[in-house]
Amino acid sequence: MEEKDIHSELASIRSLMERSSKFLSLSGLSGVLAGIYALIGAFIGYRIVHAKYTNLIVTDSYPGNSQIYHQLIWIAAIILILSVLTGILLSIRQAKKQGEKYWNPVSRRLISSMAFPLFSGGLFILVLLFREEYELIISASLIFYGLSLISASQYTFSDVKWLGICQIILGLMATLIPASGLLFWVIGFGLLHIIYGTLMHFKYNR
Amino acid sequence: MKTSLEQFDKAFENRIRLQIMSVLLANEHYDFNSLKDLLELTDGNLASHIKALEKEEYVKVTKTFIGKKPNTQYSISEKGRKAFIQHLEALENLINQQRI
Numbered sequence: 075m076e077e078k079d080i081h082s083e084l085a086s087i088r089s090l091m092e093r094s095s096k097f098l099s100l101s102g103l104s105g106v107l108a109g110i111y112a113l114i115g116a117f118i119g120y121r122i123v124h125a126k127y128t129n130l131i132v133t134d135s136y137p138g139n140s141q142i143y144h145q146l147i148w149i150a151a152i153i154l155i156l157s158v159l160t161g162i163l164l165s166i167r168q169a170k171k172q173g174e175k176y177w178n179p180v181s182r183r184l185i186s187s188m189a190f191p192l193f194s195g196g197l198f199i200l201v202l203l204f205r206e207e208y209e210l211i212i213s214a215s216l217i218f219y220g221l222s223l224i225s226a227s228q229y230t231f232s233d234v235k236w237l238g239i240c241q242i243i244l245g246l247m248a249t250l251i252p253a254s255g256l257l258f259w260v261i262g263f264g265l266l267h268i269i270y271g272t273l274m275h276f277k278y279n280r
Numbered sequence: 281m282k283t284s285l286e287q288f289d290k291a292f293e294n295r296i297r298l299q300i301m302s303v304l305l306a307n308e309h310y311d312f313n314s315l316k317d318l319l320e321l322t323d324g325n326l327a328s329h330i331k332a333l334e335k336e337e338y339v340k341v342t343k344t345f346i347g348k349k350p351n352t353q354y355s356i357s358e359k360g361r362k363a364f365i366q367h368l369e370a371l372e373n374l375i376n377q378q379r380i
Contacts, residue, residue: 077378080371083298087368090299091306094318179307179314 097180097230099172101164102279105271108157112263115153116256119146143208150215153263168279184229191222212255216245216262231278237270289367291336296321296329301364304339304356312352330354338363 092098122145169176195218202211223238241262248258292298299319303310310318316326333339338360342353356364 077375080375083295084368084371084375086295087298087302090302090318094303094310095306175314175317178317179310 093174095180095229097165097184098278099165099169099174099176100230100234100274100278101161101168102271102274102276104157104161104164105267105274107160107164107271108153109264109267109269109271111153111156111160112267113260113265115149116260116264119149120256122146122149140206143203147203180229184226187229188222188226191218191225194218195222209255210249212259213245213249216241216248216258219262220245231274233270233274233277237266240266289363291333291338292364292367294329294332296325297333298367300326300329300333300354301338301356301360304354305361305364309342309353309355312354315354333360336360336363 123142126142166176195214198218199211199214202208202214220238220241220243223241224235227233227235227238244258244262244266248255292301296319300315303315303318312326312330315321316323319326321329330339330341334341336359337357340355340357342355344351344353
């Protein structure tokens with residue numbers, strides 16, 4: 075056996091071990107788009123709040139005005155759905171471009187590992203909504219999203235873990251600092267997604 | 281150089297078998313169809329190579345049904361894991377020897 079052959083054999087083993095256990099078609103571009111949706115949503119939300127309370131800057135509680143909350147929650151829900159759809163569609167496109175199947179054991183594991191923390195967080199936030207305890211919603215969404223990213227990072231690029239850790243730190247800071255929710259929401263879901271998505275795009279997707 | 285060649289496992293002489301073992305080493309289990317798609321093989325080709333690995337007791341098979349569709353899962357056995365790692369070490373040794 076030639077040395078060249080052994081090298082190519084070892085390389086093919088390494089690549090197969092990685093490709094079979096990690097989903098490597100995650101689209102960076104979809105992260106950038108999700109960040110942009112979040113920024114647009116935050117801007118609309120800010121305008122809605124600003125129109126009601128002209129002299130008020132930003133806070134987390136608007137006592138006795140559940141209508142505002144409902145509008146903000148609808149905006150957040152629409153952003154979430156748009157971001158998830160964009161992520162799925164662009165990752166499928168990326169997988170096709172790389173000639174890989176997008177529905178395989180790894181993508182199934184990736185989805186189920188994200189789903190548990192994400193649904194726990196979703197239910198937790200629904201409970202907060204029913205109890206009309208609005209202050210913790212933004213922190214909870216950042217922390218649970220961060221946890222789901224860390225859990226997902228086992229089955230895709232390990233860089234995803236760092237995005238998750240940053241989201242958790244932001245969520246904790248939002249809990250610590252009163253009336254800072256919108257700011258941390260904009261940083262976490264908006265700016266971090268754009269920065270992360272751009273880095274990933276240039277590192278892996280090109 | 282002869283010594284390390286003797287460490288080579290006959291079962292892994294074929295590249296496809298080596299690839300199957302790599303996938304099973306990295307994953308707890310893998311099903312037949314996904315393995316077929318990943319390695320871009322035909323049903324018959326994959327089946328015959330897996331049968332050979334099964335015969336060596338390197339691969340364990342679990343057959344279940346999802347609805348009416350058969351779902352065959354493969355996983356690496358302890359014997360297979362040891363043999364495969366030994367084979368990888370032999371490959372590395374060979375490279376190191378050739379470098380000297």
